[in-house]
Amino acid sequence: MGTYTFRLPDIGEGIAEAEIVAWHVAVGDTVEEDGRLADMMTDKATVEMESPVSGKVVSVAGEVGDVIAIGSTLVVIETEGDAAAEAPATRAEEVVERIENETPQAVNEERAGEAAPEPAAPPPAEPVSSPAPKPAPAVAPAPAKVLASPAVRARAADLGIDLGQVAPSEEGRVRHADLDAFLSYNSSGGYRPAGGKRADEQVKVIGLRRRIAENMAAAKRNIPHFTYVEEIDVTALEDMRAQLNAGRGDKPKLTMLPLLIAAITKTLPAFPMLNARYDDEAGVVTRHGDVHLGMATQTPGGLMVPVIRDAQDRNIWQLAREIVRLAEAARSGTAKSEELSGSTLTVTSLGPLGGVATTPVINRPEVAIIGPNRIVERPMFVTDGMGGERIEKRKLMNLSISCDHRVVDGWDAASFVQALRKLIETPVLLLAD
Template structure:
């Protein structure tokens, strides 16, 4: 018998390492040539690794969540014949299925050059006879037809999740990200039937969720945040939006977001310190002329930030169309890597869930993030036109901004928000040249 060492091949785009997000084999399993071995997640996509040979798995590189460097052993396979063999280097890019596009990792890797993960010592596990191999327990599907890969079904089985209860992210096919989303909405971390006791479960943070955690931790650790919140009367802005929508024809429906982005873009030339990135290692601040507006979007896979390129050059209808297109692409996993990177300023809005005020975390290496909040109706004192005041029901919205205090002064942030307040409270100015 011989041994074949399958090393993690070059996935392309300058990727130096990849994270193990799922194993399709374990020590002792037989694998066919072109059979799936593991799912590896990079900064751009999840890639399926396929075995180049037929044989029995005698060692694997690590556990789910471990990071493997390009060129390091992924699995060692016992094959027919004598001697040891390895794939030719450099290996060609593997057959890959882009399962989900991911937000660009704006923070440096934890280790610039991670040491290769050593393969554990081979464990002699006799291959079981096919007749004696027990069939796995079926995954609950509630009688409905469910599309999912074997790895997803196995994970659902391990977690006790009924796949018919999981909402697929695209084309009716359930993926690992959909299971993650399902778990996030169940406090116990797994599926439970009505009346069952809630048990504790420890879930390893891997994949996109770990990348988000690393980015947010790096942002809070490295950036001295400060936040500023102002209340704005958007009654007139909402009335204008309704009028524009009433006569829009085949144009996309306007939400509040394109109106706000148009206001931000009009004012940013007066506040260039906000439309910037800070390279803290080089000690350099780059102020951008164009506004590449990031729009934080919640997807089944987690938070992503698609980017509207040159937002300052788009009119309201073009902004609305681009916001809809990018949000759909992020949710469906079809966004391109260049559409998920390069933002110079980010706006994050939870729409009706926006709350009274937010203190959003900056999307590093940007220096500011803006958070519109929920619109509420409240009585206010307004001028009555005769020198007095009257009480009137008005639509109010708070605008929050978080800034990097190393680059942006409190006066600048407050002045910008006050300018936004003045502009959106007199919305006709948005349509003026």
């Protein structure tokens, strides 16, 4: 017998530590060579650690949610015969190569908290005879089997959720995040588990959810926010959008978002203080020439911000196509790490959920975030071109902007929104060039 110590390898790019977001083994389990050990999350991505040897797990580093340093012991495995005491250098190189090609940090978030797969039992050496079974009563055909881990099945049973009603992930396997989404989408409808009462549940804040919590707390703690809200008449913009969609052919369907982004990119050159990032430790504000626009996107694992690169160089159809592509990549966990970083300004929209007004939290280290709200129809006084006024039904939308008051003045934010309002209310200008 020998023991093999698997240490968390150096995954490069200045990473000093990683968080355990899921264990696939427990003490006493048998693991095969190249079998899954754990999912580890860094600031860059979530990567799956695999065992270099076969054997029995005799110790693990900690619990889900614990953060361990690079080079520290992750798992100790008891092996048959003599085995190397430490993971070879080539194993670390393989992990580095894999993480560079991995999907972003939300990819494996859905697996957080899943129980380790049970090792397959060896088949018996000889067939075992058994008495003939009694005839079973006729039953209705069984429903199609739902793929899910034991931990997910146990949680669903505790909550009284029929797994057949839960939409699975793309690979067809129901995960914890799918249960979270089911509960979220059904809570407003009065969802209650079997028995009529929902039990208390403790959910550990780990992985992407922890990153979101830390980022939001840091933003509110370090940035003195102020929010400005203005009402904008989008009647003409909505009319133009309907006309463009009617003749779009094979182009993607236009929503309000690409039109709003086009208006933002045309307005920003006169307000460079808003398309900026503030390094408060160095005391330096970088005003960016290009607009790398962050797009806050809700995913099963939590809020992510994919980035539309060089948004100022794209027309409304290209923006619409990129919005769809990035949103799908973020939700499916296939977005690349470079598509989730480097934004210079962020737009956050609740879509059809809307809201009268919002006070969005700035995506640090940016200095501003823009939030369109729900479009409503209301009567409004409009001029008739002859000096008189009449009442018309108009489509109105409140637009919110939150800014970092350390580097953006209220006058700047209000002036920007008024310039943006003028462009939105005269939408033909969006297509002028």
